Structure formats: structure tokens, C-alpha cells
Amino acid sequence: MSSRDYGVNRFFVRPRVTLLALVLASITLVTVSYKSNGGGISATFQKSLKSITDPIRSTANSVFHPIEDVVSGAFNYSSLKRQNAVLQDQISALRNKESTANRLQSEVQALTSLANIPFAQGLKSISAIVDGYSPSNTQMTMNLDRGSSAGVKVGEPVVAALGLIGRVVSVTHSNSTVLLISDPSSSVGVTLGSSNQVGLAIGIGSYNSIRVELVDPGTPLYVGEPVYTSGLQGGIFPPNLPVGNVAKYSSNLGSLQEQVTITPMVDLAHLQFVKVLDWLPGGGA
Amino acid sequence: MRMRVLRSALVIMTVIVLQHSILNSVQFFGVHLDLPLLLVICGGFSEGREAGAIIGFIVGLLTDGFLLTPFGLSALVYSLIGYIAGQTEKGTFIGPWMINAALASLLSATGELGYEIASRLLGFGQLLHIHLVKVVLVVAITNAILSVFMVPLAKWAFASRELSSRPPVIRR
Numbered sequence: 001m002s003s004r005d006y007g008v009n010r011f012f013v014r015p016r017v018t019l020l021a022l023v024l025a026s027i028t029l030v031t032v033s034y035k036s037n038g039g040g041i042s043a044t045f046q047k048s049l050k051s052i053t054d055p056i057r058s059t060a061n062s063v064f065h066p067i068e069d070v071v072s073g074a075f076n077y078s079s080l081k082r083q084n085a086v087l088q089d090q091i092s093a094l095r096n097k098e099s100t101a102n103r104l105q106s107e108v109q110a111l112t113s114l115a116n117i118p119f120a121q122g123l124k125s126i127s128a129i130v131d132g133y134s135p136s137n138t139q140m141t142m143n144l145d146r147g148s149s150a151g152v153k154v155g156e157p158v159v160a161a162l163g164l165i166g167r168v169v170s171v172t173h174s175n176s177t178v179l180l181i182s183d184p185s186s187s188v189g190v191t192l193g194s195s196n197q198v199g200l201a202i203g204i205g206s207y208n209s210i211r212v213e214l215v216d217p218g219t220p221l222y223v224g225e226p227v228y229t230s231g232l233q234g235g236i237f238p239p240n241l242p243v244g245n246v247a248k249y250s251s252n253l254g255s256l257q258e259q260v261t262i263t264p265m266v267d268l269a270h271l272q273f274v275k276v277l278d279w280l281p282g283g284g285a
Numbered sequence: 286m287r288m289r290v291l292r293s294a295l296v297i298m299t300v301i302v303l304q305h306s307i308l309n310s311v312q313f314f315g316v317h318l319d320l321p322l323l324l325v326i327c328g329g330f331s332e333g334r335e336a337g338a339i340i341g342f343i344v345g346l347l348t349d350g351f352l353l354t355p356f357g358l359s360a361l362v363y364s365l366i367g368y369i370a371g372q373t374e375k376g377t378f379i380g381p382w383m384i385n386a387a388l389a390s391l392l393s394a395t396g397e398l399g400y401e402i403a404s405r406l407l408g409f410g411q412l413l414h415i416h417l418v419k420v421v422l423v424v425a426i427t428n429a430i431l432s433v434f435m436v437p438l439a440k441w442a443f444a445s446r447e448l449s450s451r452p453p454v455i456r457r
Contacts, residue, residue: 029357042356049350060306
């Protein structure tokens with residue numbers, strides 16, 4: 001056997017051949033999945049897997065929930081103490097405000113009925129409970145307890161009382177997955193309140209801030225300025241859903257765009273109840 | 286053989302379900318633990334490069350079932366990580382827990398970075414943002430600590446009786 005034959009034979013030892021086969025299989029799966037744009041065989045496998053594991057996961061969630069609270073409490077003890085102190089302050093403040101609130105409530109009710117302009121006016125919605133967040137560090141999604149059996153469809157926007165949360169990206173019979181607006185792969189066409197300047201809100205992997213791109217330099221902005229969905233961008237979201245408030249902005253000399261960061265209107269990290277709007281991209285309901 | 290398959294399936298499914306239930310709420314600096322990646326690394330430590338790659342592929346496929354990135358991406362990264370973990374040669378590194386922990390930490394960081402680079406190449410996520418640095422550091426440290434428990438578990442789950450009774454490899 002020549003030294004060259006020996007080298008080739010040595011390269012094709014079984015572990016390397018196995019690795020090569022697995023890598024090729026993985027690349028094939030990635031290519032098929034990428035080409036089919038989330039559909040096809042891979043989507044069927046994902047749906048089947050979710051359908052099988054959802055009941056196990058839900059059972060495990062309910063069984064582990066008390067342990068989860070203990071573990072979470074243990075890991076977040078200092079944060080819980082801080083929260084407790086803040087809550088105590090809030091309780092005393094709220095007690096003071098309660099009497100004022102009662103008087104104002106009747107006025108608010110009258111005003112609300114007079115100017116009934118909620119941001120999701122006229123759209124049917126499905127209420128859902130947040131079943132849990134994705135444990136992955138690479139994506140920011142959450143699971144809802146409603147699926148196709150309740151009428152949830154892929155692409156529908158999801159909102160909380162204060163504004164936009166994200167959109168439905170995957171649906172099984174009894175569950176659905178929502179891609180949060182804070183995910184780096186999420187982009188939302190937005191309008192900046194006073195100037196009507198449009199931009200693109202792109203997640204940066206943080207629950208507390210979202211970057212807005214494509215804002216012309218010199219656009220008049222102020223901190224706290226509300227940002228709404230534009231309804232452009234091929235109509236992925238309906239217009240005028242509150243997205244967030246401008247947290248900071250700056251413009252570098254010679255820069256082609258304003259550096260704008262917004263704080264989401266909704267506390268994305270602590271959601272319990274949400275609404276799925278019966279509205280599909282393209283404007284259909 | 287049948288018992289080995291059952292044990293492997295049991296441990297893999299338990300880790301996947303744990304990751305998607307109780308570990309949902311366990312975060313350090315906003316970063317989740319990554320048990321499936323640690324299982325692949327410890328599987329590689331325990332059973333060598335070929336088995337490590339196969340374990341990585343299976344765990345990766347199951348993980349992909351819960352992600353929005355292209356199906357097969359985790360399988361690709363985990364196969365490579367399992368193979369590299371198995372390069373330490375079957376059995377020889379099982380014992381000194383500090384070496385296991387250091388290797389698990391290094392491979393975990395490599396796995397997280399590898400996944401991020403691969404997903405970025407396919408147009409998902411953002412490379413080298415500040416959150417990634419936190420993810421790599423936290424997963425590397427937590428996996429180093431958890432490897433103390435995961436290595437014996439992986440040995441129990443994946444080791445075949447015939448192979449484990451084989452005399453240890455002596456290196457010159």
C-alpha cells in the first residue's frame with residue numbers, strides 16, 4: 001500500500017464518514033427548509049413534534065410550576081426583595097389615588113364612549129393566555145394556549161392592552177407561537193408620531209429596547225414620542241397599533257439616518273393575557 | 286442494546302422537556318441554560334466522536350422542532366460539537382472533572398457562537414450584539430458547572446455494556 005493510499009484510507013475512517021453523512025443530511029434539511037420557506041416536510045415534522053410534545057410540556061409545566069416558582073424565586077431573590085419594596089410603595093400611593101380614581105372613573109367612562117377609538121377598532125380578536133416563553137437564547141418567542149382550533153392563523157398580529165407584541169409564526173391544533181417584536185429577525189414598519197416619518201423597527205434581542213432604522217436625519221423627534229405601525233410594508237401589521245415610545249435619538253454628522261431607539265409600549269417579558277387580532281397580512285380579515 | 290436505546294431516548298426526551306418547561310423561567314442575566322447542548326458534549330465525552338456526532342444530530346433535530354430557524358441548523362452545529370467533544374477519545378477524559386468542566390465550557394461557547402454564525406449566514410439574528418456575549422459567557426459557565434452531573438448521566442444513558450467493559454486506552 002502506497003503512502004498516498006494510506007492517507008486516503010486514514011481520512012475515510014468510520015467516524016469521519018459518519019460525521020460527513022450527518023453534516024450532509026443536516027445541510028440537506030437546512031436547504032429544503034430554507035427553500036420551502038418554513039413549509040414542506042420540515043414544517044410537517046415540526047408540527048408533529050410540537051403536537052406530541054405540547055401535552056407533555058403542558059403537563060410538565062403544571063407539575064413543575066410550584067418548583068419553577070421556588071427556583072425562580074431563589075435565583076431572583078434580590079430582585080424579588082426590590083420588587084416587594086416597590087410594590088409596598090405603590091400600594092400606599094394607590095390607596096391615595098383610589099378616591100381620586102373613583103371620581104375620575106365616571107368621567108373616563110363618559111369620555112371613552114364619546115371617543116371610542118381603541119387601536120384595534122373593528123377587528124375581531126381571540127383572547128389567549130401566555131403559556132410560556134421560548135427557552136432558546138437565539139430567538140424571542142412565546143407560546144399561546146390557543147391554536148387553529150380557536151381560529152388562530154399564521155401571520156395574525158398579537159397585541160396586549162397597551163400595544164403591539166408580535167405576530168403568530170406557527171400554529172398547531174391547540175397552541176401557537178408568537179415572534180415578539182424584540183426578536184432580531186422581527187421588523188415592523190412604523191410611523192413616528194408627530195412627524196409622520198416612517199421607519200423600520202428592528203428587534204435587538206432585548207425586551208426593553210428596539211432600534212428604528214431608515215429615519216431621515218434631522219427629523220424632529222422628542223423623547224417619549226409615540227411610535228405606531230405604519231400599515232405599509234405590504235401590510236404585515238394593520239396601521240396605528242402602538243409599538244413604543246422614543247427612548248433616545250441622535251444623529252451623527254454625515255450620517256444617512258437618525259439613530260433612534262424606542263422602548264416597547266408593552267412589558268414584553270411579563271405577559272399573561274394577550275389578544276390575537278383576526279387580521280391577515282395583505283389587509284384581509 | 287435495547288436497554289441502551291431506551292435509556293438514551295429517556296434521557297434525551299427528559300432534557301428536551303426540562304428545557305421547555307421548568308428551565309423556561311431560570312435565567313442568569315437574561316440568558317437561559319442550554320441543557321441539550323451540554324448533553325451532546327457529555328455524550329461525546331462519554332462515547333467518542335462517532336456516537337457524539339450521532340447524539341448531536343438527534344438532539345439537534347429535536348431542538349430544531351421548537352425553533353423558527355431553518356430545520357436542521359441545530360442538528361448541523363450539534364453534530365460537529367458532538368464530534369469535537371468525542372475527539373478527546375472514548376473514556377480517557379472521563380474522570381478528572383475539572384478537565385471535563387473546562388472542555389464543556391469551551392465547547393459550549395463554541396456551540397453558541399457556531400449556531401449564531403450559522404444562523405447569521407442564513408439571514409437570521411444579528412452577529413456579535415451585546416446579548417451574544419452574555420449568552421456565550423453564561424452558557425459556558427453554567428455548562429461547566431452542570432457538566433459535573435451531566436457526564437455521569439450521559440455515561441449511564443449512552444454507554445453500552447460491551448464497550449464499557451473494554452480495557453481503557455493507554456496513551457504513550
